[in-house]
Amino acid sequence: MNIFKQLYVSIYSPKMISKFRFQGIGKTILFVFILSLLSTLPTALYFSSSLSEGLKSFDETLRNDLPSFTIENGLLSTDSEKPVEIKKDGFFIILDGSGAYGVEEMESKENAIGILSDKFVFAANGQAQTYEYSLLNMTISKEDIMEITSQFNQLLPIVLTIMILVMYLFGAFVKFIEITILALFGLAFKNSLQRKVNFKQLWVIAAYSTTLATIFFIIMDSLQVVVPSGFLLNWFVHLIVLYLVLKEIPPNKKKIETT
Incomplete structure (x- = not known):
């Protein structure tokens, strides 16, 4: 058999x-x-689809909708005093330098990408992955992340595999x-x-x-x-x-x- x-x-x-x-x-x-x-x-x-759609939405939102920001000395500095939350194609894009958002809040959104006060968070299907800014040891601006996102999208098929x-x-x-x-x-x-x-x-x-x-x-x-x-x-x-x-x-x- x-x-x-x-x-x-x-x-x-x-x-x-x-x-x-x-x-x-x-x-x-x-x-x-x-x-x-x-x-x-x-x-x-599901993960592949969520990641692909999320990165696409993030790239478009980053370029067109989010205010300027800088990550320096492990902390986010932004022109907006209040958190910015944008929903696009079923994904939440969040920019928050105030500390109002944390990992739990990101997981509650199910599918979300967050540039938070001290960390970057990617949540898919309610499961979050976090990356602390303190590990960077460098200054990063909105323009730098736009360039990184563009390069990452090109490598996405290899990364997903x-x-x-x-x-x-x-x-x-x-x-x-x-x-x-x-x-x-x-x-x-x-x-x-x-x-x-x-x-x-x-x-x-x-x-x-x-x-x-x-x-x-x-x-x-x-x-x-x-x-x-x-x-x-x-x-x-x-x-x-x-x-x-x-x-x-x-x-x-x-x-x-x-x-």
Whole structure:
């Protein structure tokens, strides 16, 4: 059975997953990498789109709408006494030398770019990245940032490729850890159910047991739906599926005869 058919049947059939325990570990590892790729795609695509649109809006707003400003000695100095907030193409562009805005305020905007009193903040989907001006050790003006933004836009495809690759590798690493922990839970399950399964086989069926919850969260991420208590729901489904898979494995006959 090819990997994509395995992925499909793993969504609904614990009995089929139980039969995968005899396959080689190499095929299972390939399956985990494919599953990790699928789970990374919605976030990566949304992040790429948000970053591209945000930088485009920021560049246009910076050139046409924001007053002059200077970043010197780790602090922002601007001609405007009050914060300037502009919404463009679903993105908020904020210039604030007063200290009224912080990271929390930027995250509440969901998608925003902020030139704040002591830091630069980029928020995408409610998650903010901050860059302190104190790390610059130089004076930067509005014109300097316009030039930097223009150069960065030219390098954006390369930057996005690297960032998506890092996201994918990190996601795959987390998935491997998740499967290993699930396989450890499987040790307790197989003892209570009196199933003769070694750890390698447990790891294989644990990998396929994560399919249902992973596909569910891929769909939710694609729809930009936040699932309440997602972490707990994810593990609850993993454990239930793994338990059902182990129940499909024939019991240890020797133990049954002695009982």
